[in-house]
Amino acid sequence: xxxxxxxxxxxxxxAEDVPLETVAHEVGTPAYVYSAKAIRDNFHAYDRALGGLDxxxxxxxxxxxxxxxxxxxxxxxxxFDIVSGGELYRVIQAGGDPLRVLFSGAGKTEAxxxxxxxxxxxxxxxxxxAELDLIADCARDLDYDPDVDRLPHAALRVNPDVxxxxxxxxxxxxxxxxxxxxxxxAEAIYRRASDFAPLVLDGxxxxxxxxxFDVTAFLDALDRILELIDRLAEAGQEIKRLDLGGGLGIxxxxxxxxxxxxxxYGKRIQDKVAGRDxxxxxxxxxxxxxxxxxxxxxxxxxxHNGEKSFLIVDAAMNDLIRPALYQxxxxxxxxxxxxxxxxxxxxxxxxxxxxGDFLAQGRELxxxxxxxxxxxxxxxxxxxxxxxxxxxxxxxxEVLVDGxxxxxxxxxxxxxxxxxxxxx
Numbered sequence: 001x002x003x004x005x006x007x008x009x010x011x012x013x014x015a016e017d018v019p020l021e022t023v024a025h026e027v028g029t030p031a032y033v034y035s036a037k038a039i040r041d042n043f044h045a046y047d048r049a050l051g052g053l054d055x056x057x058x059x060x061x062x063x064x065x066x067x068x069x070x071x072x073x074x075x076x077x078x079x080f081d082i083v084s085g086g087e088l089y090r091v092i093q094a095g096g097d098p099l100r101v102l103f104s105g106a107g108k109t110e111a112x113x114x115x116x117x118x119x120x121x122x123x124x125x126x127x128x129x130a131e132l133d134l135i136a137d138c139a140r141d142l143d144y145d146p147d148v149d150r151l152p153h154a155a156l157r158v159n160p161d162v163x164x165x166x167x168x169x170x171x172x173x174x175x176x177x178x179x180x181x182x183x184x185x186a187e188a189i190y191r192r193a194s195d196f197a198p199l200v201l202d203g204x205x206x207x208x209x210x211x212x213f214d215v216t217a218f219l220d221a222l223d224r225i226l227e228l229i230d231r232l233a234e235a236g237q238e239i240k241r242l243d244l245g246g247g248l249g250i251x252x253x254x255x256x257x258x259x260x261x262x263x264x265y266g267k268r269i270q271d272k273v274a275g276r277d278x279x280x281x282x283x284x285x286x287x288x289x290x291x292x293x294x295x296x297x298x299x300x301x302x303x304h305n306g307e308k309s310f311l312i313v314d315a316a317m318n319d320l321i322r323p324a325l326y327q328x329x330x331x332x333x334x335x336x337x338x339x340x341x342x343x344x345x346x347x348x349x350x351x352x353x354x355x356g357d358f359l360a361q362g363r364e365l366x367x368x369x370x371x372x373x374x375x376x377x378x379x380x381x382x383x384x385x386x387x388x389x390x391x392x393x394x395x396x397x398e399v400l401v402d403g404x405x406x407x408x409x410x411x412x413x414x415x416x417x418x419x420x421x422x423x424x
Contacts, residue, residue, distance in 0.1 A: 001254065001331045001375075001378075002251040002252060002254060002256070002331065002378055003291050003294065003378060004038035004041070004042070004291040005034075005035020005036075005292050005401070006035060006294060006375075006377075008337065011336060011338065011339070012335065012336055013335045013336075013337075013375055015033050015034075015035055015294070015401040015406070016035055016036075016401045016402070017404040018401050018404060018405070018406050020033065020294075020335045020373065021335060021336065021373065023296060023399055023401075024296055024298070024335070026406075027399060027408060027412065028397075028412065029296050029297050029314055029315070029373065029396075030295060030297045030313075030316075030396045031295075031296045031396050032294070032295055032296070032379065032380075032384050032397070032398045032399065033293065033295075033296055033398075033401060033406075034066075034068075034069065034289070034293040034399065034400050034401065035293070035401055036401060036402035036403075037403070038291065039069065039072060039073065039288060039292045040076055042284075042288040042291075042292065043057065043059065043076050043078055043288055044076065045262040046266070046284055047077070048263070048266070049265060049266020049267070049269075050266050050269065050270065050280055050282070052270050053269075053270060053273065053278075053279075054278070054279045054280065055279065055280045055282070056079050056279065056282075057078055057079060057281075057282055058078070058079040058080055058081040058101075058243075058282065058283050059080055059283075059285060060246050060283045060284060060285025060286075061080050061081060061082050061083070061087040061090065062082075062083055062285060063285030063288070063380075063381040064285070064289040064293070064382075064383070064384065065087060065090050066398050066400075066409050067093060067409060067410075068398065068407075068410070069289065069400070070090060070091055070094035070096060071094040073288075074091075074094055074095045074096040074097070078096075078100075079096075079097070079100030079101065079102070079122070080100065080101050081104055081285075082102070082103055082104065083103075083104050083105035084105065085109070085111065085115045085116070088103070088112075088115065088121065092119065098122070099121070099122050099150075101116075101119075101121040101123075102122060102123050102124075102125055102243065102283065103116050103121055103123070103124045103125060104125040104127075104157065104205070104207070104283070105127065106127040106179055108124075108127075108134075110138065113134060113138050114138050117138055117139060117142060118142075120150065120152075122153065123153045123155055123241070123243075124153070124155070124199075125154075125155050125156075125203075125205040125243060126154050126155065126156050126157060126205075127157050127179060127180060127181065129181070129185070129189060132154065132156070132189065132196060132201075133196075135152070135154060135196075136196040136197070136198075136199045139151075139152050139198050139199050140198065151198045151199070151200050152198065152199050153199070153200045153202060153203065154196070154199050154203065155202075155204055155241060155243055156181055156186045156190065156204060156205065157180045157181060157205040157207065158180055158181055158182075158204055158205065158206050158225060158228065159179065159180030159181060159183070159206075160183065160206055160208065160221040160225060161182070161183070161224075162208050162221045162224070179207070180206075183228060186204075186228070187228060187231065187232065189201075190232050191232075191235055202239060202240045202241065203239065203240065203241035203242070203243060204225055204229060204239055204241070204243070205243040205245065206221050206222075206243065206244060206245055207246065208221050210246070210247045210285075210286060211249040211250070211286065212248060212249050213249045213257055213259050213260070215264070215265055215268055218265070218268075218269075219272065222269070222272050223272070225242065225244075226272070226276075229242070239278070240278065240279060241278065241279045241281060242273070242279070242280055242281065243281040243282075243283065244269065244280065244281065244282055244283075245283050246282060246283040246284045246287070248260070248265055248286075249287070250286055250287055250290045250291055251291075251378075252328060252329055252331065252377075252378045253329055253330075253331055254331065259287075262284075285381060286381040286382065288381075289380040289381045290378055290379075290380050290381035290382075291377075291378050292380045293378075293379050293380020294377055294378075294379050294380075295315055295320050295375070295376040295379040295383060295396075296373060296374075296375060297314055297319075297359075297373070297375075298313060298314050298371065298372070298373055298374070299311060299313050299368050299369065299370050299371065299374060300312045300313060302346075302368070302369075302370065308347070309344060309345065309347070310346060310347050310349050311344075311346040311347070311348045311349070311365070311368055312349055312350070313348060313349070313350060313359070313374060314350070314351065315359065315376065315396070316349075316351055316352040316357050316391075316393065317350060317354065317357040317358070318350075318352060318387060318389065318395075319350070319387055319393075319395070320376060320379060320383050320386075320387070321386050321388075322379075322386070323359050323360065323361075324357065324358065325386075329360065330360070330376050330377055331376075331377040332348055332363060332374055332376050332377070333374065333375055333377065334365070334366055334368060334372060334373070334375075335373035335375055338366075341366035341367040342367050343364050343366060343367070344365060344366075344367050344368070345362060345363065345364050345365075346360075346363060347362065347363070348360040348363055348365075348374075351391070352390060352391050352393075353391060384398055384410075389413075389418055392418055394412060394414060394415065394417060394418060395413045396412060397410055397411055397412040398410040
């Protein structure tokens with residue numbers, strides 16, 4: 001299974017040094033389980049990969065926003081990339097430094113912008129001219145003293161018109177997408193940067209998509225951005241920071257293509273920007289937490305409809321929507337692998353009243369009996385964060401394993417939680 005921090009010993013699946021059976025016994029199923037060591041290792045791999053440059057790694061909070069995960073990364077020295085006021089609130093609650101926060105996203109509201117300004121975040125990644133005007137207007141209301149206060153900073157998210165060759169829902173670098181500002185428009189905005197005072201427009205941002213395996217796409221985008229920076233320098237506009245976004249892919253199945261290593265990606269960036277006086281920023285998310293997590297579930301029933309077999313489990317599309325939404329294929333394996341079990345081909349489905357409620361279709365697994373545990377692999381990113389209460393199902397707990405210890409970093413929701421804030 002393409003996992004980090006998990007291993008099989010004597011037929012049993014462990015998260016670091018903790019048997020997953022122990023976690024299931026303590027917290028029940030379904031449950032998300034994460035490896036702290038794998039998260040730390042992946043973050044530091046990025047830090048090392050850009051070690052020869054002035055750089056900062058900003059973890060993309062949207063991938064997994066659990067306070068326990070954010071606190072872990074803050075303690076390791078991570079900055080954060082956010083896309084909402086709620087994510088900023090989470091970062092602050094987890095002990096993250098607002099000054100090391102980048103605020104991305106195409107639809108920032110005025111309330112979110114004011115919250116971010118008052119929190120003194122590091123930089124806004126701006127997605128449109130209208131948004132830039134609004135941020136500048138909000139900043140003027142705060143009456144900064146340039147001799148005393150750190151002025152708010154901004155970067156334009158430039159759309160390089162590069163095809164990332166990934167799932168259409170998660171590619172973001174073409175002119176036809178809602179994200180970013182086309183190159184010509186961005187260049188004209190930079191040339192009147194002083195119009196947006198007290199906002200300091202001294203960065204360029206670029207993010208072409210997610211789950212990308214071809215480093216060439218990143219490098220093509222980087223080349224176009226560097227050309228823009230050179231043109232701006234000739235016109236007297238200095239760019240100090242270059243944010244290359246995130247998007248490095250991970251393998252979800254053993255037979256998937258292998259993604260480029262973080263070290264290889266970093267070296268290619270270093271080669272491109274060598275000799276330039278730029279701070280390089282990256283926004284990795286999935287490649288830090290994706291393979292560091294599993295969704296733990298229990299088999300309920302085995303059902304045969306003619307030639308079709310269904311393994312019904314207690315996790316559903318409300319817990320992990322990626323298979324239904326993105327046609328994503330997560331490896332699934334028994335937590336206890338007993339020898340001599342015949343293979344069976346099944347659809348692994350949940351209790352939701354939708355035919356689209358599946359975790360896998362036509363999947364060959366060792367024979368699974370009701371009551372046995374399964375691990376849905378590579379579920380650390382875009383798993384719990386996309387969970388819902390559809391069919392009035394309480395959301396699963398999240399568990400962080402660190403060595404031989406584990407703790408619940410989010411409790412399982414109760415029926416009372418489902419109606420909190422409602423009135424009859």
